[in-house]
Amino acid sequence: MPSRTAFGGMLQEIASLGILEFRTELLDRKIERRLKHLWEQRTCPDCGVGQIYAGQSSDRIWCGRCSFMSTYTLGTPFYDAELAGGEFLVAFVLYADSLLSINQIAMLLDRAYDTIHSAIRKCDRAFQRGFPAVWERLDREIDGPTQIDESQQVCSGFKSQDPPRDSLSRGGSPEGGRTRWTGDQGDELTLVAACRDVLRVISAEKGTRYDEELAPVLEEAQDLSQELGEVWTDEYPPYQQMNHDHRTVLHDEEYVSSDGVHTNQVECLWSIIQPWLRKFRGLSRQGLEQAARTFGFLRSLTLARAPL
Ligand SMILES: [Zn+2]
Incomplete structure (x- = not known):
C-alpha cells in the first residue's frame, strides 16, 4: 500500500520532528461540557427519581435525592481511563478514517501502543452499541x-x-x-x-x-x-x-x-x-x-x- 506508507510515514515523521502535535485540551473541555449537560437532563440511575447535578470545577456528578455519586465519564469509554476524552476521540477518528497503523497513532499521540490499542477497542464497542441509534436518526x-x-x-x-x-x-x-x-x-x-x-x-x-x-x-x-x-x-x-x-x-x-x-x-x-x-x-x-x-x-x- 504505497499511499499508506507515504501518508502514514509522513505524519509520523513530522510528529517526531515536533512539527505536528496533538493538543486535545479544548476537545476535552467540550466533551466534559456535553457529558455533564447530558447527565443534568437525566434522572438518577440509582433511585430513578432524583435530579443529577454536575460540579463546575470538578469531575463529580451526584444525585439530589439519594447518595449516588460518580464522575461524569461514568458509562462511557472515558471512564477511569488513562487518556483524556479528546485523546480518545482523536485516536478513534485516526483509526477509523485513515489507514494509519495503531502504532503510528500511538506515536502521534505520544502514548504507549497498548494504551492506544485498548482505548480504540473501548471506543469500538461504544461505537457499535450506539450505531443503531445514530443510523435511525439519519432518517x-x-x-x-x-x-x-x-x-x-x-x-x-x-x-x-x-x-x-x-x-x-x-x-x-x-x-x-x-x-x-x-x-x-x-x-x-x-x-x-x-x-x-x-x-x-x-x-x-x-x-x-x-x-x-x-x-x-x-x-x-x-x-x-x-x-x-x-x-x-x-x-x-x-x-x-x-x-x-x-x-x-x-x-x-x-x-x-x-x-x-x-x-x-x-x-x-x-x-x-x-x-x-x-x-x-x-x-x-x-x-x-x-x-x-x-x-x-x-x-x-x-x-x-x-x-x-
Ligand atoms: Zn438518586
Whole structure:
C-alpha cells in the first residue's frame, strides 16, 4: 500500500520532528461540557427519581435525592481511563478514517501502543452499541436489493488474544511500524457482508452455515433498513437455503447477470477492508470480529454522507 506508507510515514515523521502535535485540551473541555449537560437532563440511575447535578470545577456528578455519586465519564469509554476524552476521540477518528497503523497513532499521540490499542477497542464497542441509534436518526430510506457475500480471513496464531508485543518484529520487515505478526496461522474466519443501498453490515463468523452464520447478517441488515426484498448472491450452495426472494449471479461465467444481478458492492467492500485491517499487527479472533463490524458501520456512515 504505497499511499499508506507515504501518508502514514509522513505524519509520523513530522510528529517526531515536533512539527505536528496533538493538543486535545479544548476537545476535552467540550466533551466534559456535553457529558455533564447530558447527565443534568437525566434522572438518577440509582433511585430513578432524583435530579443529577454536575460540579463546575470538578469531575463529580451526584444525585439530589439519594447518595449516588460518580464522575461524569461514568458509562462511557472515558471512564477511569488513562487518556483524556479528546485523546480518545482523536485516536478513534485516526483509526477509523485513515489507514494509519495503531502504532503510528500511538506515536502521534505520544502514548504507549497498548494504551492506544485498548482505548480504540473501548471506543469500538461504544461505537457499535450506539450505531443503531445514530443510523435511525439519519432518517434515510434504505431499500432495494440486498447483496450478500463471504470471504475468508485468517487471524493471528494466538487464540483469543492479540499478538504479544514482544514478538511483533519476528520475521517482519525491518522498517519500524511496518512489521507484522508473522506467527503461526490462526483461526480462519469467514467475513460475511450484506450491502443494501448505503448500508454495510459485516460480521466475522466461524463458517458459512446458512441459519447460524449467513442469515443473522441479513437479519441485521433488515433491522437497520426496510423489510428485505430481493437478495442477490453468487451461486455458493448455502445461499440456496434462503427463504427470501433470491437471485444469483454465476461468477465463473459473468459478473453481472443478463438481468442485472451482481454482488459488486460486496466485492468492493472486500477490497477496501483489507488495507484497513492491516493497521493492526495481526488480529485475534475476537479482534477481527470487532474490527470487521466497526468497519461496516463506519463505511455506512461515510456512504450516507454522515462520516465520523
Ligand atoms: Zn438518586
